[in-house]
Amino acid sequence: MIKLWMILVMCVVVALDQLTKISILDHLELGESINVIPNFFDLTLVMNPGAAFGMFSKMEPGIRRVVLGMVTLLAIGLVLVLLKKEAKNDRISQFALFLVLGGAVGNIIDRFRFDAVVDFLDVYYGTYHWPAFNVADSAICVGVFVVIIRQTFFPEVKKEEGAENKTAVETGCPMHKSS
Numbered sequence: 001m002i003k004l005w006m007i008l009v010m011c012v013v014v015a016l017d018q019l020t021k022i023s024i025l026d027h028l029e030l031g032e033s034i035n036v037i038p039n040f041f042d043l044t045l046v047m048n049p050g051a052a053f054g055m056f057s058k059m060e061p062g063i064r065r066v067v068l069g070m071v072t073l074l075a076i077g078l079v080l081v082l083l084k085k086e087a088k089n090d091r092i093s094q095f096a097l098f099l100v101l102g103g104a105v106g107n108i109i110d111r112f113r114f115d116a117v118v119d120f121l122d123v124y125y126g127t128y129h130w131p132a133f134n135v136a137d138s139a140i141c142v143g144v145f146v147v148i149i150r151q152t153f154f155p156e157v158k159k160e161e162g163a164e165n166k167t168a169v170e171t172g173c174p175m176h177k178s179s
Contacts, residue, residue, distance in 0.1 A: 013102025017135040099143030106136030
């Protein structure tokens with residue numbers, strides 16, 4: 001069952017993402033940079049018509065919209081399935097998955113507004129630049145990372161947290177077994 005705090009997590013991600021993008025769009029021209037940490041971090045306005053790392057950006061715009069729309073719907077569907085099945089009793093995984101949903105919604109808003117995603121966080125070392133990203137991308141990456149770590153290294157948490165909702169008979173308590 002979706003709880004209010006889950007919706008709030010998603011809304012905070014969307015709000016932070018959109019507010020930072022509005023600020024960047026108000027203060028920078030396309031391709032313009034503001035150095036924040038020399039030789040490491042700039043704010044640089046980039047419009048990314050593709051997906052992560054610019055994938056699909058060279059694709060014909062009509063086809064790209066359909067492909068990215070389908071990929072986004074599949075990803076949201078997967079997150080909803082994970083919420084219902086895998087993270088049902090795991091608040092940390094639920095939190096992480098709502099980070100992912102918030103990030104997806106933030107980037108979907110950009111696609112509807114600009115037919116591209118506003119990216120502006122530019123991390124680099126020397127001449128090597130990591131592809132520019134935004135708050136939504138960060139929320140998606142953190143959420144996916146937490147879910148992977150949680151499922152890989154702490155799979156028993158899901159079972160233990162689910163056990164608190166079971167009755168004594170379901171857990172095999174000898175004092176409540178029927179004869």
